[in-house]
Amino acid sequence: MAAMLLAIGAAPAQARGYEPTGDAVEGGTAIADAPLLAPGDHLDALDGPGDNAYYRVDGADGRRIWATATLSAPDGLALPSASSYATWGVRVEILDAGGSACTAASDSSIGETSNAELPLLAWAVTDPLGTDDACASGPMFVHVERTGELGEGQSTPLELHIASQPPLKAAPGDIPAEILEGEGPAPADPPSPEPVALGTSYGAAVPLALGSHVVELDARTARYATVDVAEGQRLRWRLEVTEGDADSSTGRQVSVRQRNALRMPVALADGGVYDISATRGGIGGGGTVAPLRARHIGAEDSSIVSTWLSGTQYLQLALAPGYAEDPSAPDDTPVRAILTIEVDGQAEPTPQTAGADTGDSPLAALPWYRITTGAGALAALTAGLGLLAVRHLLRRRRG
Secondary structure, X not given: OHHHHOOOOOOOOOEOOOOOOOEEOOOEOOHHHOOEOOOEEEEEEEOOOOOEEEEEEEEOOOOEEEEEEEEOOEOOOOOOOOOOOOXXXXXXXXXXXXXXXXXXXXXXXXXXXXXXXXXXXXEEEXXXXXXXXXXXXXXXXXXXEEEEOOOXXXXXXXXXXXXXXXXXXXXXXXOOOOOOEOOOOOOXXXXXXXXXXXXXXXXXXXXXXXXXXXEEEOEOOEEEEEEEEOOOOEEEEEEEEEEOEOOHHHXXXXXXXXXXXXXOEOOEOEOOOOEEEOEOOOEEEEEEOOOXXXXXXXXXXXXXXXXOOOEEEEEEEEEOOXXXXXXXXXXXXXXXXXXXXXXXXXXXXXXXXXOOOOOOOOOOOOHHHHHHHHXXXXXXXXXXXXXXXXXXXXXXXXX
């Protein structure tokens, strides 16, 4: 489990049911005073809308630098009124020592920006440093900014995930031209009627075995699980509400989102349902748009691009507040559901680091290697598969 392998710093504020994890750091106010960070998970805070923080990362020749920010709201963060259009957000960019942009691809404020109930994500990545189309190797600087208007003067925890990726050589093969169709797996009875305890954050996500599990979700909070999916395999899931609202008039929904080891969104196949009515009998599910393969990074379809990274996959489950007449007093009744998880396909060979001895483990220094070490060497290797060319990355739809 990631939570057992990360040093957990003191959270700057207690998030809404979310427990941020990472090594405690304090970002700089400018490039000049940015602290040096090693690859891994770090924990800081942003003081309010417009607050910035800078972090230094070593950038060696040929490597790409990845940075993912997770912003979670503390209890008591001012929420907008029903008539307010206030939002909140987070963005990440990567700069060189001169302040020039080195970001090759990025996405910002992934999630629900109109309220502060669930964490928001943002990520950025460089091209291979020292190559013709990229910045020169040397110190790189990750710049994180909190955007929007919500929570003026209120601090929010910031998790920063840093990775330094060596060049990898993907296995040849076709790239799907179209996304797969299909819903989730067949219903299956869970072995126990008692709910499993899911994790309270990405860093504390609980590994789940394949099969069915009873889960209980509290309103306005997110819970996290992980599933290992090897190169060439496809994750499928199904969720059925067994104890929930009497009817749909509350508007409450259970949302399920899949993220890869870098916390980037992974798209669901055509016909899948991400958002499920919280009424008893509400059913949804699906599978990834394609098997997870490193070469999908070069796909034309941004949904297929999202399946570029195999290994640890996160499932984020959350119960949205619905249509409460008084936003300050939403319906907080929990719901129970049966979550069924299935992995299709045979595991395929993993790509090797270009020019390296194949007997070595070039991914050992990457943060997600530590997440999957307990699952064995194969899982550890497959967790780093998608770290290839990102010039063709397309901005994905929010989700």
